[in-house]
Amino acid sequence: MGVSAASWIHPVLALALSPLLPGVINRVKAFFAGRNGPPLLQGYHDLWKLFRKGGIASRTTTWVFRAGPLVNFACLLAALAVMPLGAVSAPLPFDGDWLLMAYLLGLGRFFTVAAALDTGSSFEGMGASREVQFAVFAEPALLIGLAALARETQSLSLSPIYAGLAAGGELPLRILLGAGFFILYLAENCRIPVDDPNTHLELTMIHEVMVLDHGAVDLGFIQWGAALKLWVLGALWAGLLPLGALPGPLVRLAAGAGAILALAILTGMVESVTARVRLLRVPQLLVGAGVLCALGLLLTFR
Amino acid sequence: MQNGIGILLIFLILTDLLLLGSSRLRNAIRIGAAQGVALGLLPWLAHGHLTGAALLLGAGSAALKGVVFPALLNRALREIHVRREIEPLIGYIPSLLIGTGVLAAAFAFGARLPLPWESPSPLLVPAGLFTLWTGLFLIMARRKAITQVLGYIVMENGIFALGMVVVEAMPLLVELGVLLDVFVAVFVMGILVFHINREFDHIDSDQLTALKEGAP
Numbered sequence: 120m121g122v123s124a125a126s127w128i129h130p131v132l133a134l135a136l137s138p139l140l141p142g143v144i145n146r147v148k149a150f151f152a153g154r155n156g157p158p159l160l161q162g163y164h165d166l167w168k169l170f171r172k173g174g175i176a177s178r179t180t181t182w183v184f185r186a187g188p189l190v191n192f193a194c195l196l197a198a199l200a201v202m203p204l205g206a207v208s209a210p211l212p213f214d215g216d217w218l219l220m221a222y223l224l225g226l227g228r229f230f231t232v233a234a235a236l237d238t239g240s241s242f243e244g245m246g247a248s249r250e251v252q253f254a255v256f257a258e259p260a261l262l263i264g265l266a267a268l269a270r271e272t273q274s275l276s277l278s279p280i281y282a283g284l285a286a287g288g289e290l291p292l293r294i295l296l297g298a299g300f301f302i303l304y305l306a307e308n309c310r311i312p313v314d315d316p317n318t319h320l321e322l323t324m325i326h327e328v329m330v331l332d333h334g335a336v337d338l339g340f341i342q343w344g345a346a347l348k349l350w351v352l353g354a355l356w357a358g359l360l361p362l363g364a365l366p367g368p369l370v371r372l373a374a375g376a377g378a379i380l381a382l383a384i385l386t387g388m389v390e391s392v393t394a395r396v397r398l399l400r401v402p403q404l405l406v407g408a409g410v411l412c413a414l415g416l417l418l419t420f421r
Numbered sequence: 422m423q424n425g426i427g428i429l430l431i432f433l434i435l436t437d438l439l440l441l442g443s444s445r446l447r448n449a450i451r452i453g454a455a456q457g458v459a460l461g462l463l464p465w466l467a468h469g470h471l472t473g474a475a476l477l478l479g480a481g482s483a484a485l486k487g488v489v490f491p492a493l494l495n496r497a498l499r500e501i502h503v504r505r506e507i508e509p510l511i512g513y514i515p516s517l518l519i520g521t522g523v524l525a526a527a528f529a530f531g532a533r534l535p536l537p538w539e540s541p542s543p544l545l546v547p548a549g550l551f552t553l554w555t556g557l558f559l560i561m562a563r564r565k566a567i568t569q570v571l572g573y574i575v576m577e578n579g580i581f582a583l584g585m586v587v588v589e590a591m592p593l594l595v596e597l598g599v600l601l602d603v604f605v606a607v608f609v610m611g612i613l614v615f616h617i618n619r620e621f622d623h624i625d626s627d628q629l630t631a632l633k634e635g636a637p
Contacts, residue, residue, distance in 0.1 A: 290424050291431045403442060406514055410438055410521050414431075417528050418544075 125368040126210045130199040132376060133354075137346035138162030140353070140383045144310075147387025162346060166339050174335030179239050187234025188333060188340040194227035195347040203278045204354045205375030206285035207368045212278035217265045220277065221258065224307070224351075227344070228254055235329035242321040246328035249398070253313065253325070256405035257306050264296050264303075264412035270419040285363025285371075292415050297359050299411035304352045304382070306405055308345070311390040313401050353379035426466040426541060430548040432459055433582065434524065437555040440575060441516040444505045446567055450494045453571050456552075456578055457486020467541040467585040474593045481597065482581060485604055490574055493611045494567060501618040503565060510627070511562040520555065527551040540586050549586075553579030564625045566614045570607060577603045 142159045149156025158164075176184055201216040203209040209216075232250055235243040269275060271292060272283030284293075306313045309326035321328050330341050357378035365371045396404060436456045443449050461483025464475035498504075511519070524547070531546035540546055556576025560569045577599070584596060 289427075291427045294428070295431065403514055403517070406517050407438070407442065410517055411435075413521050414434060414438075414524065417525060417547075420528060 122208050122210060122212065123368070125372065126208050128369075128372055129202070129204045129207065129354075129375075130196070130210065132204075132372065133199050133347060133350045134196075136376060137350040138166055138343060140346055140349045140379070141342075143380060143383040144387040144390065147384050148391050151388070151391035162342070166343055169339035169342070170336055172335035174333075174337055177238060177332060180237050180332075183230075184234050184237040184332070185337065187230045187237075188330075188337045188344065190230040191227035192340045192344040192347070194223040194230075195344055195351055198223045198351050199347070201277055202351055202354050203281045203358065204379075205357070205365075205368070205371035205373075206282045206363045207372055207375075208278040208282065212276045214275040217269060217275070217277050217280065218262075221262055221265065224261075224348075225254070225258060227348075231329060231341075234333075238332045240332065242324075242328050243331060245322075246325050249325045250329060253306060253401055253405060256402050256409065257303055260299060260405060260409035260412050261303055263409060263416055264299050267292065267296060267412060267416035267419055270416065281358040282363070284358060285361060289418065292418050293359050293361075295411050295415040295418070297356065299408045299415065300352070300356045300359065301382075301385075302404060302408035302411075304349075304356055305386065305389065306401075306408070307352055308349050308386075310386055312393055312396050312404060315395050349383065350379060353382045356382055426463075427544055429459055429462060429466060430542060430544040430582075433548045433552055433578075437552050437575070438517065438520055438524075440555060440559065440571075441520045442513045444509075444513060446498055446503060446505055446565070447495070449568065449571055450491050450498070453574055453578075454487050454491040456575070457490065458483045460486070460578055460581055463582060463585055467545070478593060478596055482600055485600060486574065486578070489604070490607055493607060494570065497567060497611045497614050500615055501567075503567065509563050516558070516562060519558070523554050523558070524551050527554065536586060538587060545582065545586055549579050549582035551579070552576075552582055555579070564627055566610075566617060566626050569626060570610045570614065573610070574603065574607060 139159065139162060142157065142162045145161070146156045146159055198220050199209075200211045201209050201213075201220055203212070228250065232247040235247040268280050268284065271289065272280045274280050274283060302312075305311070309316055314325040314327075315323070316327060318324050318327065321331070326345075330338065333341055354375065357375050360378055362371050362374050362378070365374055433456060436452050436459075439452050440449055443452065461479040464479045465471055468475045509516070527547040527550040531543075531550060534546055536546070553576055556572045556574070556579055559572030559575060563569060563572065580599065581596075584599075
């Protein structure tokens with residue numbers, strides 16, 4: 120299953136559809152709370168509004184502040200270039216690209232954190248510190264999980280890994296990694312058990328507080344980047360489903376996108392029924408995700 | 422069938438990890454009960470077909486570990502007003518990390534262990550060993566006597582799972598005897614915990630080493 124014209128559909132699809140994901144999550148949460156909620160297309164309206172605005176930046180900031188959102192967005196775009204969906208090969212697969220993907224997410228995070236520190240605000244520094252602290256626990260889990268997939272399918276690139284996984288494989292491994300990746304998805308995207316995207320208090324924010332000083336186009340890129348991150352990590356999760364039995368690359372791509380949307384609905388449900396865990400307990404949750412992935416890796420050593 | 426036993430054993434391993442990371446005693450008892458009920462299915466899945474012995478063993482163990490033990494432990498819990506393990510000797514995150522290391526060791530050991538019979542699943546020996554060691558770890562690393570009793574039950578769960586390897590050879594009577602032993606032990610320990618608590622106002626077992634009450 121090599122690179123074909125269909126490979127380029129996924130990045131375009133992701134760019135176009137990702138602003139829908141926060142809208143879906145918000146609608147599900149509103150449904151559970153008995154409200155109407157914002158329109159599904161609110162994300163697009165916000166982006167349209169923000170990209171037409173002229174921005175201002177504080178005089179204490181440097182170019183790092185402006186670069187943060189852009190670098191994060193670029194990192195996610197680059198991650199899309201190696202991330203397959205629905206067992207259709209990514210546009211630019213190569214050996215070892217799973218490691219690159221993990222590091223691209225890390226680089227994006229680094230620049231978001233650097234931009235937050237660049238403002239000199241104490242609240243933003245606090246958010247940055249928490250973000251990095253949780254990343255310390257989340258990144259090993261992601262790498263161990265990806266290593267388990269690489270070992271299971273005996274390949275070193277995400278596209279053949281997911282193609283092999285779609286063809287069939289161990290059910291226990293899928294369940295373990297599915298649970299582990301779901302916790303990572305919630306943590307990396309600042310969803311509720313870890314961070315509350317709707318909180319109004321700087322003291323309790325993690326991701327939201329890091330972007331408080333950004334506005335206009337920068338904020339637009341941050342929101343689009345956050346939506347893209349939902350999509351990329353969703354694709355990581357959706358690849359664990361056995362989608363390989365479906366005929367034709369277009370059908371598989373549609374099924375993959377459907378799985379990502381379903382994951383967004385699931386996220387909305389989780390956010391509606393669970394409370395945020397205490398900050399001190401978050402590492403325990405993430406270590407739990409790491410243990411699930413490590414158990415998956417152990418299973419492949421038989 | 423192979424998938425079924427695989428998922429069951431993964432469930433066993435996951436419940437072990439949950440036990441290592443949970444501080445609420447009521448939850449821990451519930452997890453232990455779920456583990457016991459799940460293990461009741463194991464004789465059937467390991468045999469591959471439903472025999473009278475497997476049914477008796479499975480139903481007996483599920484009833485004992487899923488209903489009787491939790492009821493005994495919950496009764497003790499009510500009487501001594503303890504809700505959670507406050508300060509374990511080894512914290513929860515270190516416990517989880519040690520658990521992962523032990524799990525790796527169980528897999529490494531399970532792969533090398535020569536077995537007289539073909540194991541029904543390659544996961545069976547590692548999962549059984551890990552459950553056994555988790556029970557031992559709970560007994561060593563927790564202060565409250567209730568958690569230690571629970572660790573003892575978990576240990577027995579591990580022995581039960583390991584026994585499935587030799588399920589063709591081990592007579593039913595031996596298994597039932599082990600179950601009876603554990604039942605009596607848990608019964609006695611439940612009463613003991615109550616008495617220790619009435620005597621000393623706590624069940625922190627590590628304080629029992631200082632015998633002189635009141636004297637410096």
